[in-house]
Amino acid sequence: MSEPPRLVQVRQRVLKENDVAARALRTRFHEAGTYVVSLVSSPGAGKTAWLERVLTALHGRYHVAALVGDLATDNDAVRLARSRVPVKQITTGTVCHLEAAMVATALEGWPSKSLDYLFIENVGNLVCPSSFDLGEDLRLVLLSVTEGEDKPLKYPTIFNTADVALVTKIDLAEAVEFDAEAMRRAIESVRPGMEVFEVSAKTGAGMEPWLRFLEARRLAACPTSSVPPFAARI
Amino acid sequence: MSEPPRLVQVRQRVLKENDVAARALRTRFHEAGTYVVSLVSSPGAGKTAWLERVLTALHGRYHVAALVGDLATDNDAVRLARSRVPVKQITTGTVCHLEAAMVATALEGWPSKSLDYLFIENVGNLVCPSSFDLGEDLRLVLLSVTEGEDKPLKYPTIFNTADVALVTKIDLAEAVEFDAEAMRRAIESVRPGMEVFEVSAKTGAGMEPWLRFLEARRLAACPTSSVPPFAARI
Numbered sequence: 001m002s003e004p005p006r007l008v009q010v011r012q013r014v015l016k017e018n019d020v021a022a023r024a025l026r027t028r029f030h031e032a033g034t035y036v037v038s039l040v041s042s043p044g045a046g047k048t049a050w051l052e053r054v055l056t057a058l059h060g061r062y063h064v065a066a067l068v069g070d071l072a073t074d075n076d077a078v079r080l081a082r083s084r085v086p087v088k089q090i091t092t093g094t095v096c097h098l099e100a101a102m103v104a105t106a107l108e109g110w111p112s113k114s115l116d117y118l119f120i121e122n123v124g125n126l127v128c129p130s131s132f133d134l135g136e137d138l139r140l141v142l143l144s145v146t147e148g149e150d151k152p153l154k155y156p157t158i159f160n161t162a163d164v165a166l167v168t169k170i171d172l173a174e175a176v177e178f179d180a181e182a183m184r185r186a187i188e189s190v191r192p193g194m195e196v197f198e199v200s201a202k203t204g205a206g207m208e209p210w211l212r213f214l215e216a217r218r219l220a221a222c223p224t225s226s227v228p229p230f231a232a233r234i
Numbered sequence: 235m236s237e238p239p240r241l242v243q244v245r246q247r248v249l250k251e252n253d254v255a256a257r258a259l260r261t262r263f264h265e266a267g268t269y270v271v272s273l274v275s276s277p278g279a280g281k282t283a284w285l286e287r288v289l290t291a292l293h294g295r296y297h298v299a300a301l302v303g304d305l306a307t308d309n310d311a312v313r314l315a316r317s318r319v320p321v322k323q324i325t326t327g328t329v330c331h332l333e334a335a336m337v338a339t340a341l342e343g344w345p346s347k348s349l350d351y352l353f354i355e356n357v358g359n360l361v362c363p364s365s366f367d368l369g370e371d372l373r374l375v376l377l378s379v380t381e382g383e384d385k386p387l388k389y390p391t392i393f394n395t396a397d398v399a400l401v402t403k404i405d406l407a408e409a410v411e412f413d414a415e416a417m418r419r420a421i422e423s424v425r426p427g428m429e430v431f432e433v434s435a436k437t438g439a440g441m442e443p444w445l446r447f448l449e450a451r452r453l454a455a456c457p458t459s460s461v462p463p464f465a466a467r468i
Contacts, residue, residue: 007248010241043276043360043389044381071361073387094391096330096361124388126277127305127330127359146380146403147278153307154358155277157328169380175409 018132021100025135034115035218038134040158041142042151043124046168048076049201050142051121055083057211062116067106069098069123076121086110096128103134117218126155137221138214144169145178152186159190164197166210171200252366255334259369268349269452272368274392275376276385277358280402282310283435284376285355289317291445296350301340303332303357310355320344330362337368351452360389371455372448378403379412386420393424398431400444405434 029036039047051066058064065086068076077089090098090106103120120136122129141162143151146169152159159165165187173180180198187194197213199206263270273281285300292298299320302310311323322340324332337354354370356363375396377385380403386393393399399421407414414432421428431447433440 007244010244014241042278042358043385044378045278070388072390073384075384075387094361094365096359123361124276125330125359125361127328127357128362131328144278144380146378146406150307150309151277153309154304156306172380172406172409175406 015131018100021104022133022135025100025104026137029118029135029137030222032115033222034118035138035222036118036120036134036136037138037140037214038120038122038136039140039142040122040126040129040162041124041144041168042126042147045124045142045144045147046201047121047124047142048079050166050168050199051119052080052083053201053204053207054211054214055080055085055119057207058117059083059085063114064117064119065110065115066119066121067098067103068121069102071095071123080121092123096123096125097132098122098129098134099132100134126151126158130158130161138163138217140164140166142166142168143183145173145183146176149179149182150186152183152190156190159187159194162191162194164195164213165191167196167198169200169202170198170205171203249365252334255338256367256369259334259338260371263352263369263371264456266349267456268352269372269455270352270354270368270370271372271374271448272354272356272370273374273376274356274360274363274396275358275378275402276360276381279358279376279378279381280435281355281358281376282313284400284402284433285353286314286317287435287438287441288445288448289314289319289353291441292351293317293319297348298351298353299344299349300353300355301332301337302355303336305329305357326357330357330359331366332356332363332368333366334368360385360392364392364395372397372451374398374400376400376402377417379407379417380410383413383416384420386417386424390424393421393428396425396428398429398447399425401430401432403434403436404432404439405436 041047055064055066066080067088067090069090069092070076071092074089077087080087088106090102120134139162141158184196187196197206197210275281289298289300300314301322301324303324303326304310305326308323311321314321324336324340354368373396375392421430431440431444
């Protein structure tokens with residue numbers, strides 16, 4: 001079932017406008033030396049819990065901030081604020097994804113020039129966010145061990161537009177009889193060569209390799225960065 | 235952040251077309267004496283696993299069939315076919331929800347006149363399906379204990395357009411320190427008086443009260459039904 005032609009046309013125009021806005025954001029982030037990471041997943045895959053851990057680990061060593069999108073409530077911003085980094089909530093109403101313009105608006109008045117890392121947590125949705133560039137350097141797709149190993153096959157577009165997969169709630173792997181090999185095969189068949197990390201926000205499992213990877217990516221993207229690598233300061 | 239006015243206009247037209255198609259479906263289902271139940275949830279909340287259990291329980295007693303929507307793959311149809319009821323997969327490509335016209339197309343050539351129950355599993359998404367009437371009698375929103383107790387607050391629209399909430403994977407409640415009271419409070423604040431069932435596809439917990447409820451609802455909607463109530467035949 002294809003969409004009505006007029007809706008397709010309008011959607012393409014909206015996407016084009018978003019691409020222009022995203023390009024402006026990307027230039028601005030690069031000039032400021034800010035490495036930008038976005039997180040997408042289905043609702044409840046553990047974006048906020050993992051992000052809180054990551055922000056807490058980076059806080060004090062780096063200038064870090066986060067934007068977090070939801071249809072309603074500022075629950076996630078309140079949770080993330082416990083990490084003591086600046087956090088802003090974007091509420092989208094009925095819109096099922098963040099757009100570059102929402103990010104630009106949220107950044108108004110923020111001291112984003114001095115940021116080393118900016119994290120952007122998207123609305124929980126495995127479909128809509130895939131079409132919207134937010135100017136990020138790295139897009140993570142999270143999927144929890146409780147969601148089923150075939151999710152990448154069912155939602156291929158989001159895996160194709162993401163750079164890295166994080167398998168979350170690995171502490172529950174045994175309870176749900178999680179088949180790590182099947183999940184990796186599913187990811188590999190949709191996005192060959194995709195980097196995969198298995199993590200747990202509850203136990204902290206997987207945090208160290210993840211932070212090393214993140215730091216290496218940031219250094220590669222922002223080679224003039226004056227902050228020494230995370231691994232050397234841990 | 236509001237949507238561009240033209241996109242809003244076009245979306246309203248699409249929704250209106252969908253409402254017309256849904257009304258036609260509803261009339262057709264009522265005339266045939268078919269009680270239609272749709273399932274929405276985020277990806278991985280357990281729609282398919284629960285539906286397989288329900289289909290298996292109803293099979294043999296009733297004429298039952300299922301339609302199942304996904305962006306890609308017919309994995310769910312293959313799984314549901316194990317229940318031995320007729321199942322058809324609807325693949326939506328990049329569309330994040332089912333529409334009434336997709337349901338009508340999928341039903342072509344099916345012996346839907348003789349069905350007592352038709353189940354429609356939507357694409358995994360807590361946002362988009364809320365606006366699209368599928369001609370169903372009963373819309374279930376499923377959310378798993380692993381997703382976090384505040385999901386209803388963050389995705390109020392889908393809870394407002396659903397009739398009943400199913401809290402799934404209740405067998406994992408202890409492992410994830412699920413707070414049932416907090417979840418019920420969140421549901422109640424978004425949709426006062428909403429009926430809530432706690433279930434597990436793994437253990438079968440909650441199946442009996444759920445089937446009794448379903449049967450009562452069907453009898454109320456299709457009073458001329460010639461099939462005796464489920465409870466009397468179990």
